Amino acid sequence: MPEGTFAAVVGPSGCGKSTLTRLVAGLMTPDEGEVWLHGARVKGPRNTVGMAFQNPVLLEWRTILDNVILPLEIVAPRMPRADREKRAMELLEMVGLVGFENKRPSELSGGMRQRASLCRSLVHKPEVLIMDEPFGALDAFTREDLWQTMRDLRDAEPFTAVLITHDLRESVFLGDQVIVLSGRPARTQFVMDVDLPKDRTLDVLFTPKAADMLHILRDQIKIAQGREVEAH
Amino acid sequence: MLSKIATPVIAIIIFLGLWELLVWANGWPNFKMASPSDLPPAFWKYKELFLTMGWQTLWRTVVGLIIAVIFGTAIGMIIGFSRIARDALYPLLIGFNAIPKATLVPVISLLFIGQHDFNTILMAFMISFFPIAVSVGIGLSTLEPEYRDILRALGASRYTIFMKIALPKTLPEFFGALKVSATLAFIGTNLVEIVSPHGRGLGALFKSGETNGDYPLMFAVLIALAFLGIVLYYAVIFLERIFAGWADREAS
Numbered sequence: 265m266p267e268g269t270f271a272a273v274v275g276p277s278g279c280g281k282s283t284l285t286r287l288v289a290g291l292m293t294p295d296e297g298e299v300w301l302h303g304a305r306v307k308g309p310r311n312t313v314g315m316a317f318q319n320p321v322l323l324e325w326r327t328i329l330d331n332v333i334l335p336l337e338i339v340a341p342r343m344p345r346a347d348r349e350k351r352a353m354e355l356l357e358m359v360g361l362v363g364f365e366n367k368r369p370s371e372l373s374g375g376m377r378q379r380a381s382l383c384r385s386l387v388h389k390p391e392v393l394i395m396d397e398p399f400g401a402l403d404a405f406t407r408e409d410l411w412q413t414m415r416d417l418r419d420a421e422p423f424t425a426v427l428i429t430h431d432l433r434e435s436v437f438l439g440d441q442v443i444v445l446s447g448r449p450a451r452t453q454f455v456m457d458v459d460l461p462k463d464r465t466l467d468v469l470f471t472p473k474a475a476d477m478l479h480i481l482r483d484q485i486k487i488a489q490g491r492e493v494e495a496h
Numbered sequence: 497m498l499s500k501i502a503t504p505v506i507a508i509i510i511f512l513g514l515w516e517l518l519v520w521a522n523g524w525p526n527f528k529m530a531s532p533s534d535l536p537p538a539f540w541k542y543k544e545l546f547l548t549m550g551w552q553t554l555w556r557t558v559v560g561l562i563i564a565v566i567f568g569t570a571i572g573m574i575i576g577f578s579r580i581a582r583d584a585l586y587p588l589l590i591g592f593n594a595i596p597k598a599t600l601v602p603v604i605s606l607l608f609i610g611q612h613d614f615n616t617i618l619m620a621f622m623i624s625f626f627p628i629a630v631s632v633g634i635g636l637s638t639l640e641p642e643y644r645d646i647l648r649a650l651g652a653s654r655y656t657i658f659m660k661i662a663l664p665k666t667l668p669e670f671f672g673a674l675k676v677s678a679t680l681a682f683i684g685t686n687l688v689e690i691v692s693p694h695g696r697g698l699g700a701l702f703k704s705g706e707t708n709g710d711y712p713l714m715f716a717v718l719i720a721l722a723f724l725g726i727v728l729y730y731a732v733i734f735l736e737r738i739f740a741g742w743a744d745r746e747a748s
Binding site: 286289290291308309310311313314315317319321323324325334335337338339368384388394 | 640642643645646647648649650651652656660661664665667740742743
């Protein structure tokens, strides 16, 4: 996977998508084979990754600002507090959470919490952002809002991204590349380059080109699930 | 704020009124059940004893509770982090907790003859560490893996993860258990104070009331114990507000 690209990984449920994120993050070691990332072998956790999950996993006892700062406390223990806050506020501004930095997670809506969680996964400027269905638990409108936020974040700071998702529209909107995994045991079954303009808006999803891509992906998922594909 | 104090005070006054009424309506004599109006004279008559004995009971209970917190948290951490330790220690802990502690009073008073302070503290500790150990253990073992992963993925050490995530996340459960333990510790202290010959503390005062047939004194001791229990309970609430106030959500 080239540096700086955004790979969306889709596949039938239970095929090992979450395991893939844990392997890339170095949280698990493979039983067989090796994981290579940016020309280096992954042997364990590194501080150049950021992670986001379906559940925002914010720490209830910290304010939103302190939650976003958390990775910096590990990665850059010597960084002065003021610089940390400045960096965190930069991201909070990008996702539209200015004014909420001193609230506790319990005071925010699900979408806002997930925005804060994304800020936390990016605060230490990771080379790779690994996301395991980060928008899965949100309602459809909030999800589309967050897709756009994600796109803006990527424009502002380059990072390589791996996004695990169930949502084909999400994979086409956000991905440069969509990877379809087969059912157990998972293999790369199909790779599609998303040939849509970089600065896409949600409208792009309603173009014939996107519809064609979604159609192809839909069929690939059916194959991965071991079901028949009707002829069209 | 005013109603926060007034509500419990009014509830206590109503309770005392009903008690007085019950004793008066049944025409019960003192030796069957003392009434609230008998209590102030009893307190006044033995006011110095109440102060010195009450203080002895209180400090032994608090020391026992502090040891229970340290030991209980340590056990909780061990069973929270290690599966093997959990499987090995749970049956022992539950078995130990199921033993009525009154039966242990003769055992420890024979083991440590004459060490009244030590025995009392030991009992307060033994009776109160279990809820703390269990709640800390459950709090740590049920920590969602994602919470650990957000720091582990950055290469944080186990110690850092414990200090930054596991420990604060367990605090609400810990304080819940501490409220139970605080009242249990009083039971432990008094067990030893009442049962030991030549005991000290409020338990011993209760015993001397019994020996001398001074029934209002016995009831007065019970009220004094209830009062100390309430004081310690609110002390725990105060600490909880400071350390785990974030878990308290405004009821809407």
